[in-house]
Amino acid sequence: MTTQERPPKLIGEPIKRREDPRLITGQGSYVDDLQPLGTLHLVIVRSPYAHARVTGIDVSAARNAPGVVAVLTPEDVQQSTEPVPVAAQLEGMHMPLRHALTGGEVKFVGEPVVAIVAEDRYLAADAAELVEVEYEELPAVIDPEQALEGGPLVHDELGTNLCVVSPIGDAEAAARAIEGAEVVIKQRLMNQRLIPNPIEPRAVLAHYEPGPGTLTVWSSTQIPHLLKTLLSACARVPEQLVRVVAPDVGGGFGCKLNVYPEEILAALASRRLERPVKFVETRQENYVATIHGRDLIGHLELGAKRDGTLVGYRIKVIADIGAYQHLLTAAIPTLTALMLQGVYKIPALAGEIVEVFTNKTPTDAYRGAGRPEATYYLERGMDLLAAELGMDPVELRRKNFIGAGEFPFDTQTGLVYDSGDYDAALDKALAIVGYDDFRSEQARLREAGRYLGVGFSTYVEICGVGPSSALPAGGWEAGTVRVERTGKVTVLTGVSPHGQGEETSFAQIAAERLGVGIEDVTVIHGDTAQVSAGIGTFGSRSLAVGGTALVMSLDKIEAKAKRFAAHAMEVQADDLEFEAGQVFVKDAPEKTISLPEIATLAYNAVDLPPDTEPGLEATSYYEPGNFTFPFGTHVAVVEVDTDSGAIDLQRFISVDDCGNIINPLIVEGQIHGGLAQGIAQALYEEAVYDANGQLLSGSLMDYAVPRADQLPSFELATTVTPTGVNPLGAKGVGEAGTIGSTPAIVNAVVDALAPLGVQHIEMMLRPERVLDAIQAAKGGAR
């Protein structure tokens, strides 16, 4: 074979996402698009109170309402199902369980109390209004610090609001280092509560068929296989009779990495009524009944020498986890602990993560999950330290970077960073922003009374989640490659993309390896009846872990194809080369046998090679040996109007290193979305509760998901430092934008206002907080 005949290179190419034409022309199929004959609709009656005792439930009027088929009450559901599952169980953790419906005491606004099943959604909603629930209001605790200091108890039986305390690092060494440090900065840093806001709220359709006894569940989920196992237990249907399908899913950001009461209720109702039962969440419900993210207060102490060398870092983190644990709730703040060290050499480090119950919506994984918090604390800390030392924040960072030659690097938190070149990303970012010129321009404009600022964030995150030892239900991934009889290729993967583009990137890998056109490869995911096993999509793991399972299966296909080819060509398999869909004898590429020809041999099976089974299909399970650690430098340039407190984000530069890149267009897309969310944490988004535990920012009117016109045109660049953890050399990029960007914004705003004496402003940086900070720095109230 000559090089001219080679099919085009696909890996590394900016190929447009193949799923998009379907998704943007209304050809997608989401749960709510599915309407099997006889579908019933489920609507939930939820607690309006943050904490109350249910003293009476009268469903008689609802039962008799038009179209109502069934009404589920707490007592009934508690007898017929298992509790809502909690997978992340930490040592010494309190774990109050709840069922899909709560009877005795409700503990957050939005907690499900009664479920109505009716012929259509509107009749169900009308009937829900007829349910009379009597509540005796109880005192609620909303503030986590107050919850720790003897506020009302969320769970009386525990006698405390403390869920668990997890220490990390060497507390004594850190204490000694900070006591002996020449300079110490201390700061309380809030990482406010956020609402994930996928464009498609949660949706589930359960269909129990009494004949075969099967339960099919279509769910807008990130984890179809885990949901199958857990739902089988919760709804008491044997697992082999449960099939879960994640059809097109309109985003998740971690909030669909869970098992929710409504999934259990739909399954129970369908089993009882022997009809399909659908639940589709309204946006209003989504705000209180789907998990929230972040909500951590960090009390940071960072010690250094006068020359800027870090000597010790200590932090106490108070995580407000809301009223209950969800699937991974308790584990999320421990990711903050793992990533405390960031990109720096810190000789002594210790953290204490205190998780606290309050009468709020439970928190769980939200894009970045633990790493944005760790990055925010350390990167704000570095700027506070730079200000204290009168040192340039870039110089301070560089001075403490783990050097490119120091990998693999053991952190104080027990991780092994795989690879990195933090200086390279920083250099590139500095060049793009034009740092020296900016500083002179900044000085010139300050003379004119204009306040510009530049903020840096040099981050490292943890991806490719992960080794199974680090997860409660396995961190491997599975992937199958099947060469069909015609030589067309089906890829089946256990990851469950819902915006990450693996229908494209996985096809790029398979098509290039097998030498077929990308149109000859179909990627199947999200259906447990088609894909035998999997874990799902979260923790920026799909490519690094799921992609590696795919590569392993491609290797097996290649080996088996060689056996068939060797047998047909009467040569040794070892003498054959597999390249671009053709198998040929080394140094004699004129004689080839193609993949469709091999497929025919494999499936007709008339003349099988020795010890070879018919067929051309391979499945692999990949267990990663380590996480991967992407990194980068984010830079924000802002101007602050000191009269109004308004912040104008003028530039945002993002230099990210996610290792080898399969599709740069997808990487860019992931970074764009991540930056929007991370910038929004600094500038726009905050879940605000009143003293009664009511969510005041409870709709898109009051919770500011950023619009395109609130963001600048991003300036993106990459550096490429492959990982040795997996054969693709890819690290993952789904969360990087969210992790790096937030502190860069806050650092930029504080940098702008530094001449006025401002040292810190808590997020989100709404104009009134900015003005308050300016006034406080001037030594007076606004």
Next chain:
Amino acid sequence: MQLIGSRTMPYARERVWAALQDPAMLRKTLPGCEELTPSGEDSFDAKVTIGVAAIKGRYKGKVRLFDLEPPRKLRMAVEGGGGPGRMRGEGTVELESVAEGTKLVYDGEAATFGPIARVGQRLLRSAANKLLGEFLSRLEQELGREGESERAS
């Protein structure tokens, strides 16, 4: 959520005072009021249907008047709930004789629970003010009509 406002009507203070405690009058003037029945001394049970945007729905509630200082001042506690959520509030109504008639001044604090608490505080306040405004306009209208029929008879 705080609700503060006033309205001046060209009627004597005693008439306005009486109207505020007359179930028949309140039934006619409270927006969307379907039922209003006395449930004790200075207490009423009410059923109301509200048709304003995000707080649209049927509500059942209790109204209790207390600390009455006729015809000058009363305090009012309101509690109610329906499909869109629940509310609880307390406030003061003061009547002041002025040259133009009577100036009614109200000052109340209300807390909302459930979905209505999430519809947006700006919207909620404006919806509440709209309903209050409607109530006072109707009250004024009814008092006027009453006056006319009295004159006619």
